[in-house]
Amino acid sequence: MKTLHKTAISAAAVALLAGLASASAFAADTPENPEEAGSPIAANVTVVNDYRYRGISQSNMKPAIQGGFDYAHESGFYIGNWNSSITWVGDLNPGVSAPIEMDFYGGFKKELFAPGFASDFGVLQYYYPTSGNLIYANPNTTELYAAQNFTVGPVTGFLKFSYAVTNTFGNANSTGSYYPDLTVNYDTGIWGLALNAHIGYQYIAGTPTGSSTSNSSLYSYTDWKIGVTKDFGGGLSAAVSYIDTNAKTVGSSYAYVSPSGKNLGGATGLVSLTKTF
Helix, strand or coil: CCCCCCCCCCHHHHHCCCCCCCCCCCCCCCCCCHHHHCCCEEEEEEEECCCEECCEECCCCCCEEEEEEEEECCCCEEEEEEEEECCHHHHHCCCCECCEEEEEEEEEEEEEEECCEEEEEEEEEEECCCECCCCCCCCCEEEEEEEEEEEECCEEEEEEEEEECCCCCCCCCCCCCEEEEEEEEEECCCCCEEEEEEEEEEECCCCCCCCCCCHHHHHCEEEEEEEEEEEEECCEEEEEEEEEECCCEECCEECCECCCCCECCCCEEEEEEEEEC
């Protein structure tokens, strides 16, 4: 770790790499119900110039390839898997090979109260296959989530709350961390363009053993995003967005820092291309 940081920080700091997504994983946005597309099974492939999750780069500010699938039953129950190339686990653990993030999730999504207002409850497992001995804590993380989706005319979105029932992305004693977020989309009705906005707050619970400094004081932060999506038809879409966080500095370095000393939670522009099947 010291070879990567001017100040010692926990694995989750960068790990929260499972941070905000800009073109992203299930965790980035609640997946659409495949049955809305006329099939119980849907798949997707994305290429993006930087995998940002909850505002933090998971790929050391380099391009990533992503993809997954969902199965949704008419009853409202669904399962799915989403994957992305990453670098952060290996960056924090020299000699360890961990090139992929694998997300497995399942839940129940149904319009329980009114048309256009689907409630969503589920569990999400972040899994990072590794080869070699980890220097820092196990990054695998399990979260429970509840979301309320809404559709009002051209405006869609969701309010979501995610709660970690394990340590969060390698942060010591961080069970109970949580992430509330709000995403809103506006269909302009022009050329297949939709405007997108997102804001979330990542709270990291607990205090490392033997430390007097809480995880929250170092690693909690707010992230936000604004952007536009273009639907080309035939399941092909592109997205351009601006993303930023107020992730803190730690001494003369950053709470979420790259091997070269750059801020993994700094402002950036994102461009992605997605194909759904």
